[in-house]
Amino acid sequence: MSKYSIFSLLRNAVSYHENWGAAWRSPEPKAEYDALIIGGGGHGLATAYYLAKEHGMTNIAVLEKGWIGGGNTGRNTTIVRSNYLWDESAHLYEKSMKLWEGLSQDLNYNVMFSQRGVYNLGHNLQDMRDIQRRVNANRLNGIDGHVVTPEEIKRAIPEINIDEGCRYPILGASFQPRGGVARHDAVAWGFARGADMRGVDIIQNCEVTAIRQENGAVTGVETTRGTINAKKIGVVVAGHCSVLAQMAGFRMPIESHPLQALVSEPIKPIINTVIMSNAVHGYISQSDKGDLVIGAGIDSYNGYGQRGSFPTIEHTVAAICEMFPIFRRVRMNRQWGGIVDTTPDACPIIGNTPVKGLYFNCGWGTGGFKATPGSGWVFAHNVATGEPHELNRAFALDRFVSGFLIDEHGAAGVAH
Amino acid sequence: MFLIECPWCGERDETEFNCVGEAHIARPLDTEKLSDEAWADYLFMRSNPKGLHREQWLHAAGCRRYFNAERDTVSYRISGTYRIGETPPSEAKK
Numbered sequence: 001m002s003k004y005s006i007f008s009l010l011r012n013a014v015s016y017h018e019n020w021g022a023a024w025r026s027p028e029p030k031a032e033y034d035a036l037i038i039g040g041g042g043h044g045l046a047t048a049y050y051l052a053k054e055h056g057m058t059n060i061a062v063l064e065k066g067w068i069g070g071g072n073t074g075r076n077t078t079i080v081r082s083n084y085l086w087d088e089s090a091h092l093y094e095k096s097m098k099l100w101e102g103l104s105q106d107l108n109y110n111v112m113f114s115q116r117g118v119y120n121l122g123h124n125l126q127d128m129r130d131i132q133r134r135v136n137a138n139r140l141n142g143i144d145g146h147v148v149t150p151e152e153i154k155r156a157i158p159e160i161n162i163d164e165g166c167r168y169p170i171l172g173a174s175f176q177p178r179g180g181v182a183r184h185d186a187v188a189w190g191f192a193r194g195a196d197m198r199g200v201d202i203i204q205n206c207e208v209t210a211i212r213q214e215n216g217a218v219t220g221v222e223t224t225r226g227t228i229n230a231k232k233i234g235v236v237v238a239g240h241c242s243v244l245a246q247m248a249g250f251r252m253p254i255e256s257h258p259l260q261a262l263v264s265e266p267i268k269p270i271i272n273t274v275i276m277s278n279a280v281h282g283y284i285s286q287s288d289k290g291d292l293v294i295g296a297g298i299d300s301y302n303g304y305g306q307r308g309s310f311p312t313i314e315h316t317v318a319a320i321c322e323m324f325p326i327f328r329r330v331r332m333n334r335q336w337g338g339i340v341d342t343t344p345d346a347c348p349i350i351g352n353t354p355v356k357g358l359y360f361n362c363g364w365g366t367g368g369f370k371a372t373p374g375s376g377w378v379f380a381h382n383v384a385t386g387e388p389h390e391l392n393r394a395f396a397l398d399r400f401v402s403g404f405l406i407d408e409h410g411a412a413g414v415a416h
Numbered sequence: 417m418f419l420i421e422c423p424w425c426g427e428r429d430e431t432e433f434n435c436v437g438e439a440h441i442a443r444p445l446d447t448e449k450l451s452d453e454a455w456a457d458y459l460f461m462r463s464n465p466k467g468l469h470r471e472q473w474l475h476a477a478g479c480r481r482y483f484n485a486e487r488d489t490v491s492y493r494i495s496g497t498y499r500i501g502e503t504p505p506s507e508a509k510k
Contacts, residue, residue, distance in 0.1 A: 242464035253460035255437065256489075301435035304466045304490045309418070311431045344460050401456040 004108050023189060024196035029203050029225055033061045035232040035383055036221060038208050038244065040064025042073040042184070043361060043368065044236035045191035046376020047383065048200045049107075054377075055384035058199035061230075062192075063223060065207035069188025072238050075306075075338035076369040077261050077283065077295040079274050081118045081179035083138050083145050088394040088406050089347060090141040095391055096374025097143075097178060103373055109190030111182050112288065116273045118179030119153065121323075123168040123279040131174045138176075145176045159270060159326050166322060168280050181274060181285055187372055211247045217356035218248075234359045234383040239304060239339025241362035250354050252362070253400045254341045257298040258308035259366055262317075262335035264327075266290030275323070282319035291333060294320055298340060298366060307337040340366050345405040350379055350392040359383050360397065418492070422475045423483045423499045432477040438462050439470040439484045466490060470504055473497070 002008050002021060012020055035051065037044045040062045051057040062068075080100055082093035104110050122128040131147060138145045150162040150170050162170045192202055203225070210222035211233070220229035235244050239256040267290050276283035283295045296316035299308040313335060321328050343349060343363040348371070350361045361379040364371060374391070381389035388396060399405060418430035444450050444458055469489045474482050485497045486504055496505030 240466070242462070243466050246463075246465075251457070251461040251463060253456075253462065255462050255464050256466075299435075301487070301492075302438075302464060302469055302471065302489050303492060305492055309430060400460045401452045403452075 023193040024202055026204065027201045029061060029063075029201065029206065029223070029228050031227075032220075032229040033059055033201070034230065035060040035234065036228060036230040037062045037234045037236060037383075038221070039071075039236035039238070040068040040188075040192070040202060040204065041071050041236065041238065042069065042187050042191065042372040043238075043364070043375045043379070044234075045069075045188055045195055045202075046372050047234055047236060047361065047379045048195040048202075048376075049191045049198075050376050050380035051384055052195055052198035052200050055380055057384055061201040061203055061228070062195070063206045063208055063221070063228070064202070064204045065224075067204050068192050068202060069185055072338040072340065072368065073184055073188045073372075075261065075336055076184055077285065077293050078181045078184045078287075078369060079118065079179070079276070079283065079285065079295075080113070080182055080370040081176050081274075082143055082370070083118070083120070083134060083174060083176045083179070084408055085134050085137050086406050086408060087141060089408050090138065090143060092374055092378070092391050092395070093371060094141065094143050095377065096371045099373035099377060100182065100370075101178075103182075103187075103190070107190040107194045109186065109193055111186045111190050113180065113182040115178050115180040116285075117175060117177045118274040118276065119148070119157075119173040119175050121153075121173045121275065121277040121279075122171050123277065124171065127279055128171050131172065135174050143176070144178050145174055148173050148175050157271065157273065157275065159324050160275070161323060161325055168322065170323070179274065181287075182369075183288075184369060187369075191372075191376070208244070208247075211244070211355075211358070213248070213355060216354075218358045232357050232359070232383055232386075234361060234379060236361045236379070238362060238364065238368065239341050241341050241360060245353075245360070248353065248355050248358055252349070252360075252397075253344055254349070254363055255302050256304055256339050256341055257301070258303040258305060258337040259298045259340045260296040260308040260313055260316075260335060260337045262294050262296070262313060262332050263287070263291035264294070264330045265333050267292070267330065270326075277319060277323065280319035280322065282316045282323065284320055284324070292327065292330065298342070304339055305337070306339060340364075340368075342366070344400070346408045347406040348375070348395055349397050350375070351382055351388045351396040352386070353397060357386075418494065420473065420485070420494060421497045422478060422481075423497055424479045424481055425475060428475070428478055432475060434474045434476045436472045436474050436482070438464075439472045468495075468506070
């Protein structure tokens with residue numbers, strides 16, 4: 001596998017870029033691996049990458065039922081930030097942020113991470129108090145952020161409407177300068193290439209149909225491409241985690257919901273940051289090719305259909321039009337849905353399960369993309385050692401029994 | 417867009433309704449003696465099936481009454497609605 005550099009670019013220019021090699025192999029599954037990762041999204045591929053790189057486990061495979069990065073990794077609105085309220089989540093997301101900051105170099109793959117800042121708007125007095133509290137908590141945890149006034153917002157984003165006569169006037173915001181966006185597909189591809197280079201088998205079009213167990217420990221999986229044995233299995237399947245848990249014989253505190261997003265026709269650069277609003281529910285940024293990227297809310301019903309209701313989109317677009325009246329006549333180009341795995345406390349579940357050797361990393365709900373590298377980092381540790389990493393200990397499944405919930409509904413940025 | 421058949425009001429637009437989660441979860445009776453695991457199971461654990469799901473809906477902008485529905489979570493097709501306490505349509509057929 002060739003290293004990407006200015007020299008490889010020049011070398012390939014001579015042959016009109018027609019001879020670039022594949023970025024990863026497509027091997028046949030072996031009969032046995034040291035570990036299996038089920039789910040070839042960003043989190044699963046990151047887990048495989050860090051298992052190989054940090055823990056020396058290279059005889060492993062990633063099993064993906066479709067194509068890599070074709071689920072929520074390719075369907076999110078690519079926002080990266082770490083301004084979470086509670087210590088447990090702040091530390092986890094900040095670890096992720098630090099990995100993001102060196103990720104393109106580490107992977108030798110441009111994930112187009114752009115720290116253009118993230119605004120979380122407040123529309124009433126209580127919003128502003130919550131924002132102040134969250135910013136203070138963030139700063140105590142060493143996470144950048146400050147509270148900005150409507151005038152400061154207007155200076156940075158001239159198109160925004162800060163009129164006091166609005167139904168939901170903008171009273172201020174929190175701003176995290178290190179937040180931003182990354183190119184989601186490149187994140188999946190970069191981790192896949194990095195893992196593959198270290199010997200990890202990435203097996204696509206391979207759906208797991210059963211989890212084999214003996215005496216309360218996993219022994220392997222049945223797949224659409226045959227039986228594959230392994231003593232350690234990490235499940236990173238987002239919306240389908242309840243389905244996999246059912247195969248293994250237990251239930252999860254998770255419900256899967258459709259979450260939608262949409263993009264506009266490409267327009268000239270107009271928004272150079274990310275704006276999120278919890279109260280009116282809408283978030284918006286602009287991609288490098290010019291589309292406005294807009295995230296909607298989840299539908300109230302459970303769904304595995306990767307599409308949601310039109311009223312949900314309408315609600316979000318109405319909010320965007322109130323914040324940015326200038327966008328009223330922008331046409332929308334595409335709209336889609338992903339299946340998000342929501343937990344009762346809006347925090348992920350990462351760690352051991354009632355079955356020995358079976359580990360779950362799920363429940364990221366509506367905001368997992370930002371955590372991709374950090375999630376892979378801690379989960380790789382958990383799978384390799386069988387014990388949780390210091391950063392994911394609090395996110396164990398048994399917190400729903402002990403009552404140690406980490407309520408991030410407020411700081412999750414937008415209410416879902 | 418869904419058209420949802422409220423068992424009291426008839427067919428109405430989905431925007432009048434809220435889905436409020438899995439149906440037929442009975443609150444444990446002997447709560448004094450309930451273990452933490454059993455509480456967690458009642459409060460938090462959900463079956464979240466891919467396929468037929470029995471769930472509660474609230475006709476929030478209508479009669480404000482709860483009812484149950486049987487719906488496929490992949491196609492989203494609602495195969496029937498029924499009042500609380502009634503037998504689910506798919507079982508009644510058997």
